[in-house]
Amino acid sequence: MFTALVHRGRATYAFFERNWNLTRRYWAWEIVWLLYNIVNALSVTFIGAAAEQITGAKVKFDTNSLLLVLVIGTSVWSYLSVTFDGVTDIINMERWEGTIEYTFMAPISRFTHMVGSCLYAVAHGLLFTLIQLLVIAAFFHIDLSHANYLTALFLLLLGSISFIGFGIGAAILPLLYTEKGMQMSFIVKAVLLLVSGVYYPISVLPGWMQPLARISPATYVLEGLREAIMQGRPLWSPEIWSCTWPLILTGLISVPASVYAFSLAERYAKRTGKLKRNG
Amino acid sequence: MAIQRLLPTLSTPTLADHQEEQDAVLVEEVTKVFMKSRPWLPWQKGKDARTVRAVDRVSLRVKRREIIGILGSNGSGKSTLIRILSTLLIPDSGRVTIFGYDVVRDEAIVRRLINRVSVEASFFKKLSPMENLIYAARLYNLPGRLARERIVSILERLGIGAARIRQPLEDMSRGMQQKVAIARAFLTAPVLLLLDEPTTGLDPRSKLDVQTFVRELREVHDATILLTTHDLEEAEALCDRVAIIDQGRIVALGSVDELKQEVMRQLGLSVPASMHQVFMHYTASHRITEEDILRYGSWEKAFEALEAMREEEE
Numbered sequence A: 001m002f003t004a005l006v007h008r009g010r011a012t013y014a015f016f017e018r019n020w021n022l023t024r025r026y027w028a029w030e031i032v033w034l035l036y037n038i039v040n041a042l043s044v045t046f047i048g049a050a051a052e053q054i055t056g057a058k059v060k061f062d063t064n065s066l067l068l069v070l071v072i073g074t075s076v077w078s079y080l081s082v083t084f085d086g087v088t089d090i091i092n093m094e095r096w097e098g099t100i101e102y103t104f105m106a107p108i109s110r111f112t113h114m115v116g117s118c119l120y121a122v123a124h125g126l127l128f129t130l131i132q133l134l135v136i137a138a139f140f141h142i143d144l145s146h147a148n149y150l151t152a153l154f155l156l157l158l159g160s161i162s163f164i165g166f167g168i169g170a171a172i173l174p175l176l177y178t179e180k181g182m183q184m185s186f187i188v189k190a191v192l193l194l195v196s197g198v199y200y201p202i203s204v205l206p207g208w209m210q211p212l213a214r215i216s217p218a219t220y221v222l223e224g225l226r227e228a229i230m231q232g233r234p235l236w237s238p239e240i241w242s243c244t245w246p247l248i249l250t251g252l253i254s255v256p257a258s259v260y261a262f263s264l265a266e267r268y269a270k271r272t273g274k275l276k277r278n279g
Numbered sequence B: 001m002a003i004q005r006l007l008p009t010l011s012t013p014t015l016a017d018h019q020e021e022q023d024a025v026l027v028e029e030v031t032k033v034f035m036k037s038r039p040w041l042p043w044q045k046g047k048d049a050r051t052v053r054a055v056d057r058v059s060l061r062v063k064r065r066e067i068i069g070i071l072g073s074n075g076s077g078k079s080t081l082i083r084i085l086s087t088l089l090i091p092d093s094g095r096v097t098i099f100g101y102d103v104v105r106d107e108a109i110v111r112r113l114i115n116r117v118s119v120e121a122s123f124f125k126k127l128s129p130m131e132n133l134i135y136a137a138r139l140y141n142l143p144g145r146l147a148r149e150r151i152v153s154i155l156e157r158l159g160i161g162a163a164r165i166r167q168p169l170e171d172m173s174r175g176m177q178q179k180v181a182i183a184r185a186f187l188t189a190p191v192l193l194l195l196d197e198p199t200t201g202l203d204p205r206s207k208l209d210v211q212t213f214v215r216e217l218r219e220v221h222d223a224t225i226l227l228t229t230h231d232l233e234e235a236e237a238l239c240d241r242v243a244i245i246d247q248g249r250i251v252a253l254g255s256v257d258e259l260k261q262e263v264m265r266q267l268g269l270s271v272p273a274s275m276h277q278v279f280m281h282y283t284a285s286h287r288i289t290e291e292d293i294l295r296y297g298s299w300e301k302a303f304e305a306l307e308a309m310r311e312e313e314e
Helices: A002-025 A027-049 A051-055 A063-097 A100-105 A110-139 A149-176 A181-195 A207-215 A217-231 A238-272 B002-006 B017-021 B078-085 B107-113 B129-139 B144-157 B174-187 B204-221 B232-238 B256-267 B275-283 B290-296 B299-313
Strands: B025-035 B051-062 B067-071 B093-098 B114-117 B192-196 B224-229 B241-246 B249-254
Touching (some): A002 A063, A002 B129, A063 A100, A063 A217, A100 B114, A110 A149, A149 A217, A149 A238, A181 A217, B051 B093, B051 B249, B067 B078, B067 B204, B078 B093, B078 B224, B107 B114, B114 B174, B129 B144, B144 B174, B174 B204, B204 B224, B204 B232, B224 B232, B241 B256, B256 B275, B256 B290
Parallel strands (some): B114 B192, B192 B224
Antiparallel strands (some): B025 B051, B025 B093
8 A cells, every 4th residue: 555655656756757857858948938928928918008098098097907807817828828738748748759658558547647747737837827927027017915815826726626627638639639639639728718718707708608618617717816816805705715616616527527538538549559659 | 486576666466376387478369450540421431441450369378487579570460469468459359468467457467567668769859868767767666766776777788878878868879769768678677578679770789788688687587578570580599489470360489490490391491491481481471381382392382373373463
């Protein structure tokens, strides 16, 4: 029992350490993506800064609120992207490097494999987003005096569980579709953000999109973060609870469902020989 | 017990004393068919739905501590068989057990007993040999410090000096990368080592190094080794028995001497056949039987006649 636990711990750390080593070795790409995300976030946030000029508003505009909505949106976009990519890399990266067979042959459970990769994805995503936020903060004078950081961090971490669930689900695509699976997982991520009201309330979405928004965990993370940062809501407030329970529910459903679906997909891949081919 | 000694840190599956006498590998009537293309649209059904029978009712028994070679042309089914043994493919029918454990039902246990070296060195090419091997060692439950010591020692024995150990693998030649792949398999001291064309692309000296290592793994660590190769000299030098596989079927199985004697008898030679002749004999497009030889007068004549018939059919 104890030996099995030690083995699981070592294997989990193996994935974390391997991904860290890959991040170090691909440092140039890390800088490219970080810069790309920062530039993207800045360009979106400048829209907020220029809102009065763009709209020609005669009355005073609440620029700070608009800036906060956009900063929260760009941050969640970055965090979700990096975390989601990190989780789908369970397969994408192995396909790319040609190591999938070796990893799948190792004496570890797929769950351990996923835990190690997901822990790194969350840590990587948090660090990436923090750097982005620090840079944006240097460009704009945003009033964060009401922000409740504890609630914000709690919601981001709680939302990560559901992101991981959705990410594992999306990782099935590159497992089954050797050549096009990676592109398919990008589409899943983009659609998830679109329907979740990344820079806007979901009420502006067309009616047929709104049920999708209600099952997306990103919707609740975004709504909760706006409440926490802009209104300073504490963890126990009804506004935050209305975002917390759907996140708990999506986490409880999405993670086991995705792990189970992944195990079925892995078995199918082993029946049809889809593990063999590399991307 | 030797097998348990090999896996000191893994939660080793119990290999009871009576299993000492068991076969290391038992393959019973295993078949694997691949669907080359599966159309989605109804009007495309029946079009391009080509099937390939990669392994066709193969049976094979490998004894503990045996080194068995599997020879065959490209696409003959060797690698598919190795993948089935590695738990990477599920057979359509038949059964495979490794030390009594079923590769499908007891997959998790089997994975603790095996390791595999494939023809392409599967690594994270940006990472160094040390980073790749530490990752592998942790997956196989080896503590970091012990793994580092073993990695340095094995790589040095394979001619990869300390200076190269921390450089990215992509800067190494294919042969060097293959040596690192071999080191990775040896690092975890498997009780069944599956070597799928491990020395392809290696220089003669490196081949000898690997062969010495393979023998040592059997002698010192009690391992059973299943080796697929195109290198007939290697098969002759290393293997206790050789199976020749053609179009997914095992067409010959025996010790090198037995096969040579058999082919000598069938070809009517005065000296034992070479391994080259053995291989060509069993993998000819038409298997040349004793009846063919009697019918056409000699092996050469039968070969010519049957090849001519094949060309005519084509």
